[in-house]
Amino acid sequence: YQGIETGVGTSKYSGQVTIGTSAVAGGFAMTDNTRGGHSTYDLNGTSGTRTLFTNPTDTWGDGTVANRQTAAVDAAYGAQLTWDYYKNVHGRNGIKDDGVGAYTRVHYGKNYVNAFWSDACFCMTYGDGAGNVKPLTSIDVGAHEMTHGVTSATAKLVYSGESGGLNEATSDIMAAAIEFWADNPEDKGDYLVGEKIDIRGDGSPLRYMDKPSKDGRSRDYWSADVGSVDVHYSSGPANHWFYLASEGSGAKTVNGVAYDSPTSDGLPVTGIGRDAAAKIWYRALTTYMTSSTNYAAARTATLQAAADLYGKNSTTYQNTANAWAAINVGP
Ligand code: ASN
Ligand code: ZN
Numbered sequence: 001y002q003g004i005e006t007g008v009g010t011s012k013y014s015g016q017v018t019i020g021t022s023a024v025a026g027g028f029a030m031t032d033n034t035r036g037g038h039s040t041y042d043l044n045g046t047s048g049t050r051t052l053f054t055n056p057t058d059t060w061g062d063g064t065v066a067n068r069q070t071a072a073v074d075a076a077y078g079a080q081l082t083w084d085y086y087k088n089v090h091g092r093n094g095i096k097d098d099g100v101g102a103y104t105r106v107h108y109g110k111n112y113v114n115a116f117w118s119d120a121c122f123c124m125t126y127g128d129g130a131g132n133v134k135p136l137t138s139i140d141v142g143a144h145e146m147t148h149g150v151t152s153a154t155a156k157l158v159y160s161g162e163s164g165g166l167n168e169a170t171s172d173i174m175a176a177a178i179e180f181w182a183d184n185p186e187d188k189g190d191y192l193v194g195e196k197i198d199i200r201g202d203g204s205p206l207r208y209m210d211k212p213s214k215d216g217r218s219r220d221y222w223s224a225d226v227g228s229v230d231v232h233y234s235s236g237p238a239n240h241w242f243y244l245a246s247e248g249s250g251a252k253t254v255n256g257v258a259y260d261s262p263t264s265d266g267l268p269v270t271g272i273g274r275d276a277a278a279k280i281w282y283r284a285l286t287t288y289m290t291s292s293t294n295y296a297a298a299r300t301a302t303l304q305a306a307a308d309l310y311g312k313n314s315t316t317y318q319n320t321a322n323a324w325a326a327i328n329v330g331p
């Protein structure tokens with residue numbers, strides 16, 4: 001698959017987008033040679049046999065699920081944004097920082113209501129949803145899954161106990177940062193996870209970062225038993241840290257979404273801004289966290305990162321520490 005082309009895709013969630021493609025005999029393929037050769041494949045309702053998306057023209061999808069290219073456009077766009085975010089914001093050249101792209105598979109199985117990253121294939125996989133649950137190919141879901149690859153290539157946070165919650169939170173945190181960074185007019189940034197998918201059928205998102213317990217399961221604050229709950233719920237305190245560190249506590253509306261973020265001790269917290277919070281988390285993840293990092297160690301890691309980036313005497317450092325205190329993680 002040759003060269004560098006730019007296709008035009010009509011996505012389901014993000015409107016009309018450009019995607020990196022390449023020229024092949026008889027047309028074009030969804031292989032992006034500007035991003036490490038990242039390719040997007042059709043599993044066609046199976047869990048194994050994959051076919052590279054190709055097309056006679058460089059125009060893809062039509063925004064409907066009936067057109068099987070549409071999910072591919074969304075997933076390829078999400079992977080592309082995630083690649084570009086890590087490169088442009090954090091200087092990271094691909095998941096392993098080696099310039100090599102992963103790959104994406106869509107239309108996994110039948111009525112599959114999930115998406116996942118696999119270290120084994122070094123790839124991301126997306127289900128089509130079922131009933132009224134839509135394909136799991138939104139920007140935030142894609143960025144979440146691809147970030148699991150980054151975590152695997154860096155801190156390697158073990159996917160159980162507190163480190164598992166921090167692994168999950170890393171995916172939600174970077175996904176929120178990526179959604180804001182992309183600033184797509186059809187899918188503006190928010191501190192919600194999976195709000196486009198309607199996974200519960202009542203219009204609510206899968207997770208909330210300002211007050212994670214709004215999902216009925218996630219924890220808002222660290223406690224000694226947090227490591228005993230599912231990693232998608234023990235992520236709550238760290239997701240809450242990211243919200244508080246970014247925006248501060250209390251009521252606030254961002255991109256038209258209203259938030260109201262509490263603190264464990266009722267004391268207010270001042271935000272450092274989303275970009276600084278994401279920089280701190282990324283540096284902590286890639287420089288200081290290890291496979292066994294727990295909540296207390298994550299606090300230390302982010303404070304080391306904040307000291308490196310902003311200085312130990314900065315208000316950014318102090319507010320970073322205050323956001324940890326607000327989720328009940330102290331010195
Ligand atoms: N979509 C889920 C996740 O990435 C799959 C899983 O449970 N690992 O967290
Ligand atoms: Zn995950």
